Structure formats: C-alpha cells, structure tokens
Amino acid sequence: MVTLGLARSGSSLVFAVFMMAVMWELAASVLIGAWYLTTGPEGLVWPGPAWMAATLFALAALRNTAPGTPPIGCVLDWFAFLWAEPVIALCLITVVITGVHKALREDGPPAWWLWVEEVGGAGSAAVYVACGLWPVADPGWSADAVD
Template sequence: MRRLPVSRARLLAAGLVLLAVASAAAVGIWLQFGERQALDTRYRAGGTSAADRVDITASVQRVDAAGRELVLRVLVTPRGSLGEAGGISPTRTLTLQTSPSVRGDLTFPAHSRIATVDVPVALTAGSITDYPFDAYEAALEFGAVQGDEPVPVRMTLTNSDALFAATVDAYQADGAAVFGIDLERSTSVLIFAVFMMAAMWALAVAVLIGAWFLITRRKGLTWPALGWMAATLFALAAFRNTAPGTPPIGSLLDYIAFLWAESLIAFCLITVVVMGMRQEAHPSEASQGSP
C-alpha cells in the first residue's frame, strides 16, 4: 500500500482540522440564529382594528423555575377616545381583568400616567428537579373594562428570557386575549448541561485510571497526583454550580453525573492514600512484591 508523503499527510490533517472547526462554528452560528429568532418572535391575540381599543405589550422577563413563576412586564396603551395624550393615560379608570394564574387585576386611574408593570404569573406542571429537561406551562388571559364597559383588546407577547424557549398558542375568547405558554430549557442550556455531565464522567474516569496506575505500580504517596485528585474533587462542585439556571441539589443533573462522579473521585483518592501509606510504611515488602 502506497503511503502519502509526510508533508501531504500533514496538510491533509490540517485541512481536516480546519474543516471540523469550520463545521462546528457553522453549527454554532445556526443554533444561535435560531434562538435569536425565537426571542424576536411576537405572538398576537385579539387582532381588532377598532380605533377605540386597548393595546397591551407584554414580555416574559424572567422564568423562576424554583419559585414556579415567571415575571411578565406589561405596558398598557389606551387608543382613540379611551386614552389621552396618545395613550399616556386613560380618560376613565381602566381595569385589566386577568386569569387566575396572574396575581390580581391591574387598575389604572383616570387621567394618571400609565407605567410598565411587572406581574408575577404562576407556572403549572413540570418540576425543577427534572433539570435540564424540565418544562412548564402558563396560562394568560387579559380583558379590559373602562367605566364598567368592556373594551376591545389587542395584545402582543414576547419572550426575553434566553434560558427558556417558549411555544405560544395565542387566540381570542369572549373579547379577551388568551395565551397558552409552554416553556422548556433553551437549546444552549441543554447543550451546556449535557456537556457538563459528559465532562464530569470524563474527569471521574481519568481519576480512576490514574488511581489504578498508582496502585498497580506501587507508587506510594505521590503528592502531585494526590493534589490533582483532590483539586478535581472540589473543582467539580464549583463546576456544577455554574449550571445555567442554578438548579438545586437533587436534580437530574446530579443523579446522572455529579453525585456519581464525586463519589468515584473520593473513593479513588481515599484508596490511593490508604494503599500509599501501606507501601510507605513497609517499603521492603513493596520492593519484594514488585517485578
């Protein structure tokens, strides 16, 4: 079989490396573009064209999975004869009637400037202990009443939390804008969490191989190796706490990788120390038993 010249083989290897790097970068850009498009997507309900209406702009600012709620930032703008100075204030007291998952109705006094309001919304289904595969649901419903009379509503909803991907079902029911929101971890969070789990297992296996080498070769107390093992043991805990969304201890991430990796590394470290102490205490037996 004819072999390629060394120079051509190196060029081929360099070309393959560059191709792999370019492919990984292209996939990363494609994934980032998809997430950016999802964050820029606007969901609309209550597409009324009436001049006298209430426009509602809402965005999901933050999803608190541990507290089982999301924070919705709401801006209300009365249009036509319902508002003054281009919608800065309502001509009469304006009340937004919300669904049970939203913490109370919103009331804006007549002739008073309307400001943005952060509204907590309760999440249903899902559990944060399923991290990073946890998913949640939320139901939003906004209707408007001004002067004891219902008024048309047009609402726009966006998602500004980059840690979660939102799938929204928007429609109108009985003059109110209704949104059914399904929330799950974004692609970037999933990729990073899976990488964390793979890295934890890889480090644990590396420590296991190092411990096996030290014990079978009767190396005794090799302090640089012991320092590396101990540093890995504590570094994994800090690495685990960098998980996006700060999941609590006891999540799926821990039971799949972290707890087992920590246990394996601690076991290897203790075993190497015990066996090393025996060999350091009886060096003659160690030398007689070595080949």
Template sequence: MRKITPVAKVVAVALTVVIAAGLGLWLYSADRTAGDTGHWAGSHAPDRIEVNASVLKVDAAAREAVLRVLVVPLGRFGEDDGVAPTGELRLLSSSSLRDDRVFPAHQRISSLDIPIALTGGAVTDYPFDGYEARIEFAAVHSGEPAPVLFTLDKVDSLFSFSVKDYRATEDQGGLDVRFSRSASVLVFALFMMITMWGLAIAVFFGARHLIARRKGLVWPSFGFMAATLFALAGFRNLAPGSPPIGSLLDYTAFLWAEVVIALCVVVAVVTGAITEQGKPDS
C-alpha cells in the same frame, strides 16, 4: 502505512475548528430565530386593542414567569397613535395572571410587568424540565367589549417557548404556552455531565495506575485528585439557571463523579501509605 504530513495535520485541525465554529453558529442562529419568532391570537379589526407581551424571565424554582406587557388602543379606541385610550380601558386577564388593569381615559399607557403562574413540570427535572401556562387577555372600553389582538415573544435566553393552542375570539386573544430550556442550556448541561464523568474516569485510571504499580505516596497526584473533587462542586454551580441540589444533573453525573473521585483519593492514599511502610528504610 502512509505517514501523515505536517500540512495535512494543520489542515485537519483547521477543518475541525471550522466545523465546530459552524455548528456553534448554527445552534446560536436556531436559538436566536426561536427567540425572535412571535405568536399572535385575536382580531385584526382596524378598531382593536393590541396587547404586546414579551417573556422577560422564567423562574422555575418559584414556578413563575414575568411578562412585559404594552397595551396599544388603535382606531376609535385610541388617540395619539395608540398612546392613550379615548375612554376608560379595562384589561382583563386569565386566572394565571394576578390582576386586571385599568387605564383612565386620555392618559398615557405605560408598559407593565405582570407575573404569571406556571403549572406542570418540576425544577428537579433540569435540564429537561418544562412548564405550561395559559395566557389570555380581553378588553373592555367604556363599558363595552373591544376586539383584542394578543402577541407574544420572548427575551429570556435560558428558556424557549412553544404554543400548544391558540385561543381567539372577536373580543379575546390567548395562547396555551409551554416553556422549556433553550438549546444553549441543554448543550451546556450535557457538556457538564460528560465532563464530570470524564474527570471521574480520569481520576479512577490515575488511582488505578498508582495502586497497580505500587508507587507509594505520590503527593502531586493526590493533589490533582483532591483538587478535582472540590473543583467539580464549583463547576456544578455554573449550571445555567442555578438548578437546586437533587436535580437530574446531580443524580446522573455530579453525585456519582464526586463519589468515584472521593473513593479513588481515599483508596490511593491508604494503599500508598501501606506501600511506603513496606519499603525498607534508606
């Protein structure tokens, strides 16, 4: 059998690091590209109302997302390069958004944070949960409908979104959107599941060794097992997005890992105590 040289080992380790880093950069680039991709629906007429929205935050537990919206009247509808409307501007929104907004004539328009209601999905499906929303805007300028161009992008790094349908007419722009966990959240959640099972299996084999070899009460080993039991609870709370107890993450990994580790600690200690009692006094 050919012996592996130290140089070959160093090269293999270096290649492994480079491949892992490259995979991480690829995942980051894909996630970043998805976040920078904007979607639009509506009219590109020179005289129009632009509604530029960014998804600031998605709160799955509250079934709500927050949009930061900037309204820009262009052409004959705006003045000072879209800073203010030339007449009273009323922004009408779909039922998933709470209120319509009114901008007085010749007054500067500021950005708005607008909550939208999410439908479908359940937060307990974490990290595979998904939610839907219909986001539509129309505008009325000085009592008359105005063409609208609606654009949407995202800022929240914990979620990605995809457009299921584009809703565009001359005086209305809208999107049917589906929100799902971002690639980084999925990767980290899967890593947590694998790690939890890995630690549980490690504790199981450690306890099996102590019991099979009749090692007795080996307190450093018991300390490691008990520390793992409580460390997993803290590790689980690091899950991005803070999923509630009872989510898919818990039923597929966390709860089972806790049960396995707890049983291993109890059985190993009881067996160790029985073994110690059977030993002759020195």
C-alpha cells in the same frame, strides 16, 4: 384560552449535557490514575492525590456554573454529579491508603519496632506481627538486623 409553554434553550441544554460528560470524564480519569498509582511500585506520590482532591472540590464549583444554577437534586446531579463525587472520593482514599502502606514497607522498621526490640526482645516483636500491627511479608529487614 391562553397556552403557555416553557422550555430551555438549545444552548442551555447542550451546555448541561457537556457538563455531565465532563464530570464523567473527570471521574474516569481519576479512576484510571488511581489504578496506575495503586498498582505501581511507588509509594505515596503526592501530585496524584493532590490532583484528585482538587478534582473532588472542583466538581462542586463546576456544578454551580450550570445554566440557571439549578437546586440540588436536578437531572445534572442524578446523572453525573452524585455519581462522580463518590467515585473520585473513593479513588482518593484508596490511593492514600495504598501509598502509605507501600511507603511504610519501603522505609524499614518504624521507631516503635526498635523500642519493642530493646525492651521486650524478638518475642514481643512477634506479638505485634501476629496482631497485624506490622505486615508479615518480609520488607527487606528482619528483627535480627535491627540490633
């Protein structure tokens, strides 16, 4: 009787575990960066989202360097890749939306606000605010100051 045993080498196993740790560490660093960018006073700081997008696409390349190039659905995917990708993607989306929102508040009235004031007066502008098309909080200017 012939007995056949298959096993990964120790170095391959160590490298795969290292890759999983790196994926989690990258996701954690993006999460911390997103927290700082969304809670800070700045608007959209472009190096932050650029780094997050680069990390998002770099994880796929890192995953493809695994020993033996395993198919989709391997242990590496279930324990690290399929969790790190959504974390990074959601952080990127959150940073962009929050940054754009902060930047719009800092810039003053948009071009359509001036048109509303010119055509319909302050009453028309109040409709836009009531519908949620412009934030109610005072960003430092008023409809009276637009004249």
